[in-house]
Amino acid sequence: MSDRIYFDNSATTPLDPRVTKAMEPYFAGIFGNPSSLHWAGREARAAIDQARQQVADLFNAHPKEIIFTASGTESDNLALIGVIEGLGQRENHLITSAIEHPAILETTRYLERQGVEVTYLDVDGDGLVDPNDLQKALRPTTRLVSIMAANNVVGTLQPITELARITHEHGALFHTDAVQAVGKIPLNVKTQPIDLLSLSAHKLHGPKGVGALYVRSGVSIKPLVHGGGQERGLRSATENVAGLVGLGQTAEIARAEMSDEASRLVQLRDQLIETITTILPNTYLIGHRYRRLPGHVCLGLAGQEGEAIKLLLALDEAGIAISTGSACSAHQGSEPSYILRAMGFDLIRARGSLRITLGRFNTAAEVDRFLIVLPQIAADLRPITSRHFVAA
Amino acid sequence: MLTPTKPITVDDLPGLNCGLCGLRTCHEMADRLATQPEFIERCIHLSNNHISIATPQIATGPTIMAAPHVVETCGGCTVNERVTVQSKLAPSWCDTLGREFDFYLEHFPEEPGPREIMLPHNPLLTREMNIQPGDILIGRPLGMSCGCPITHCGIAMEVDPRTGVIVWCVTGPLHPRQKGFKDLGYYIAEGYEGLITQTRVEVKIGMRYFFQPRMCMLQWRHSGLVNFMNHTPGGLQVRLEGLWIG
Numbered sequence: 001m002s003d004r005i006y007f008d009n010s011a012t013t014p015l016d017p018r019v020t021k022a023m024e025p026y027f028a029g030i031f032g033n034p035s036s037l038h039w040a041g042r043e044a045r046a047a048i049d050q051a052r053q054q055v056a057d058l059f060n061a062h063p064k065e066i067i068f069t070a071s072g073t074e075s076d077n078l079a080l081i082g083v084i085e086g087l088g089q090r091e092n093h094l095i096t097s098a099i100e101h102p103a104i105l106e107t108t109r110y111l112e113r114q115g116v117e118v119t120y121l122d123v124d125g126d127g128l129v130d131p132n133d134l135q136k137a138l139r140p141t142t143r144l145v146s147i148m149a150a151n152n153v154v155g156t157l158q159p160i161t162e163l164a165r166i167t168h169e170h171g172a173l174f175h176t177d178a179v180q181a182v183g184k185i186p187l188n189v190k191t192q193p194i195d196l197l198s199l200s201a202h203k204l205h206g207p208k209g210v211g212a213l214y215v216r217s218g219v220s221i222k223p224l225v226h227g228g229g230q231e232r233g234l235r236s237a238t239e240n241v242a243g244l245v246g247l248g249q250t251a252e253i254a255r256a257e258m259s260d261e262a263s264r265l266v267q268l269r270d271q272l273i274e275t276i277t278t279i280l281p282n283t284y285l286i287g288h289r290y291r292r293l294p295g296h297v298c299l300g301l302a303g304q305e306g307e308a309i310k311l312l313l314a315l316d317e318a319g320i321a322i323s324t325g326s327a328c329s330a331h332q333g334s335e336p337s338y339i340l341r342a343m344g345f346d347l348i349r350a351r352g353s354l355r356i357t358l359g360r361f362n363t364a365a366e367v368d369r370f371l372i373v374l375p376q377i378a379a380d381l382r383p384i385t386s387r388h389f390v391a392a
Numbered sequence: 393m394l395t396p397t398k399p400i401t402v403d404d405l406p407g408l409n410c411g412l413c414g415l416r417t418c419h420e421m422a423d424r425l426a427t428q429p430e431f432i433e434r435c436i437h438l439s440n441n442h443i444s445i446a447t448p449q450i451a452t453g454p455t456i457m458a459a460p461h462v463v464e465t466c467g468g469c470t471v472n473e474r475v476t477v478q479s480k481l482a483p484s485w486c487d488t489l490g491r492e493f494d495f496y497l498e499h500f501p502e503e504p505g506p507r508e509i510m511l512p513h514n515p516l517l518t519r520e521m522n523i524q525p526g527d528i529l530i531g532r533p534l535g536m537s538c539g540c541p542i543t544h545c546g547i548a549m550e551v552d553p554r555t556g557v558i559v560w561c562v563t564g565p566l567h568p569r570q571k572g573f574k575d576l577g578y579y580i581a582e583g584y585e586g587l588i589t590q591t592r593v594e595v596k597i598g599m600r601y602f603f604q605p606r607m608c609m610l611q612w613r614h615s616g617l618v619n620f621m622n623h624t625p626g627g628l629q630v631r632l633e634g635l636w637i638g
Contacts, residue, residue: 157436186408313573351609
């Protein structure tokens with residue numbers, strides 16, 4: 001394991017050993033159903049209550065405002081469908097951006113089929129939504145605005161405070177898919193007028209299969225999953241106690257370490273950006289230079305976009321895991337293209353990005369090694385032009 | 393929004409100690425600003441970098457703005473039907489550059505990807521690299537073979553060591569990631585074989601057509617000459633040679 005480097009933390013993250021340790025008792029000795037009234041149930045209930053408090057503390061919410069789910073995707077579905085169905089209005093208009101995660105875009109497509117009108121806001125070349133565009137898109141029937149806090153492919157941080165404020169002034173609700181952002185940037189629902197917020201544990205060194213939706217007190221939503229009435233009737237199903245304990249521990253660690261961790265990752269990120277764009281002059285940064293997730297680097301390869309696959313594979317052979325949007329197969333390559341295309345990239349460049357995302361367990365030594373290996377591998381790439389290609 | 397026209401003190405900073413500027417605290421930021429006022433650009437909460445008017449640094453070539461939806465996955469389409477001309481489900485018959493084409497070329501459903509007949513630019517590589525059926529290969533089709541700018545990945549299906557010709561199925565990068573690969577460098581795409589299940593014209597042997605390989609990641613039309621046809625329950629089996637993109 002020591003010679004392998006994992007730089008794909010936006011895809012998922014390794015479990016923090018502290019989280020593993022916190023979860024262990026709930027795989028063995030503590031097994032009760034939290035809905036049971038006896039001692040076994042009470043033990044499990046106490047663990048869930050603690051996890052709910054830990055998650056709420058991460059963005060200054062009240063524990064009663066946290067609904068546990070099985071994923072960020074489920075949280076997004078519950079937020080959008082739950083709000084629209086909960087309104088019971090005949091005419092509903094929803095606004096989102098063109099670069100949301102499929103968990104949002106596929107849900108809005110579903111809602112469109114149900115008769116909801118949806119506006120997809122464009123983004124600029126850095127992937128940012130312009131608040132003025134949101135202002136112009138609002139209609140009397142606009143019920144909900146959903147803009148992601150941070151983009152998963154390019155790492156750009158949206159001005160969600162301003163977007164949420166504009167939404168609130170209009171009288172609509174604001175949801176943010178914060179799966180990539182929670183625990184990495186400060187979020188505070190007391191100072192930011194966010195009504196709903198989706199998160200997932202596994203993006204933050206927690207377990208897979210656990211997520212949550214923050215629903216501001218007073219906001220009415222309808223459940224997607226019906227049954228025994230868990231999670232205040234909004235998400236029935238016996239709770240994944242061990243997973244939720246893991247989520248809670250994940251949130252607590254992130255809250256305690258966010259500032260130190262963010263500054264450390266920003267320094268490593270900036271070292272990567274500055275070194276790579278210097279030693280490989282045909283590379284260029286995609287997304288905003290500073291308004292981006294702390295450990296997130298998205299690079300283009302001017303004139304060599306089609307070789308992104310080869311670079312990815314060669315790095316993989318060297319034990320380095322990164323991600324690319326390039327793939328001569330729609331099975332692998334569909335996701336990034338619509339985001340980069342929305343940012344104005346042509347079809348080839350929209351496929352040729354490299355995503356390097358750092359996490360808690362990445363070290364400066366790993367970055368140094370990557371920066372030695374990358375130029376050696378990049379030297380082997382075949383340019384689409386025989387002339388030296390320099391980014392404009 | 394701050395402009396560094398007067399010294400910025402820690403009281404002017406948001407006090408979030410978020411670390412997103414690369415420093416741990418706003419106090420450290422204030423110290424840095426005393427000598428580097430331009431460092432304020434790194435504070436995402438205060439700087440004027442909320443919205444840029446930036447466009448991609450490289451924007452040559454055709455730019456196609458986003459459709460507001462996730463791009464449709466185009467692989468794995470059902471082909472268990474006879475070829476239909478101008479089906480009700482037929483698309484616009486235009487590629488992503490707005491150019492018309494005549495039919496979609498689907499891959500054989502029992503195979504892992506589109507079947508391509510290719511020749512390494514140095515055909516001796518087939519022997520030197522001991523290419524065998526089942527090997528995972530990568531390479532980029534160059535020149536008269538198509539001129540595709542994208543490196544392809546796939547699985548060798550048939551190998552002719554005498555001529556160097558390889559028949560492979562293009563699969564995307566998953567197999568190479570899992571199993572390792574042999575890099576052919578440049579190759580010439582000599583032909584495609586596949587099924588036609590949707591066409592807007594009658595396909596005849598000996599004729600050249602514009603067609604859209606269903607799995608082409610750029611969704612650019614190709615052209616080629618049909619030199620083999622066979623009606624099958626799954627559709628019209630064809631072989632196309634003399635390939636060009638466009």
